Amino acid sequence: MSDSVGPRLRALRALRGVSQRELAKRCGVTHSSLSLIEQDKVSPSISSLKKILDAIPISVGDFFTMELENTDQVFYRSDELPNIGSGDVVYHLVGANRENRALSFMIETYAAGTDTGREMIAHRGEEAGAVLEGEIEITIGADVRILGPGEAYYFNTNTPHRFRNLGKTPCRLVSCCTPAKNF
Template sequence: MTESSPDAGFNVGGRLRQLRLDRSLSQRELARRAGVTNSTVSLIEQNSVSPSVSSLKKILDALPVSISTFFAGDEPGTPRAFYYRAEELTEIGDGRLSFRLVAARQAERSMSIIHERYPPGADTGEEMLEHDGEEGGVVVAGEIEITVSGEVAVLKAGDAYYFDSRLPHRFRNPGTQECVIVSANTPPTFSDGGRELHHA
């Protein structure tokens, strides 16, 4: 988790508190179910910290609520538009890795499209990730080292990847410049399911 000001477009803390209270759970009980500290839940609800995607996923799994539903909120009705300006993408990263989700408030999405940014040296963690679905992407700038089922490749701008997300995988920026990727996965397991998240 990293300290940050609340996202002006989405009140993560308020939404989490609302969902917790709807289920008549104390902060302590939710923390116990999620396997995180009580202070973690408290700080997130106060918007004092920005949770990593994996931390938020653990907490939401304990409710249970998908990340897709979490960001969709309770707004009924039809999707707002076919097009999304840059400032309308929803940040679901952890403050170091940036993952901006397209159409986050459309709860019935069949896929996730994400604009990803990895600063130099950043990675998805020591633990290999696995989840249902398929994922692919195109490197827009910089370079990324991707490990899939023990096979390692470094991709540069213009290169692409596509694999079964159930295979153990990991992403790391070995370069000196920011890496930018536009990725997609289906079903939207990045933001909706599986024990682990892509780029958690």
């Protein structure tokens, strides 16, 4: 077996949130044996490793090919979300630092009386979102609707569209569009 079996097993167990004792109990291996395997002091036979992995559960093939470490940032504090909006329209982009983003996910805030501009917007892709607070008027082609908290939208962005907050309070929504925009 590979020298990486022990550390890989420890990382997978931690990823799944299973204690060493719990995994030992599930698979019928002694706690001390499992500890020695994870420390790379003992190399398990294929059948022993399969028995351990069945208790997680994961196949032997997936165990050796699974990415156990994420090299991209996963979690973001609010101060790590750049504002790519303008004026009183705030777009906080999640994952702006990811090189090969496939989508743009944003937390949007429209101050009272603000909008995306006089001109309708159109671009290739799809967009979806949900209103968290306040109300927003959304125009998609000839369709106009005012959405409130808990209401959502999904449309083809080739259709000209516009967002306006006609209310007296800010509107917050979350949205996602494809393909990812480079801001």
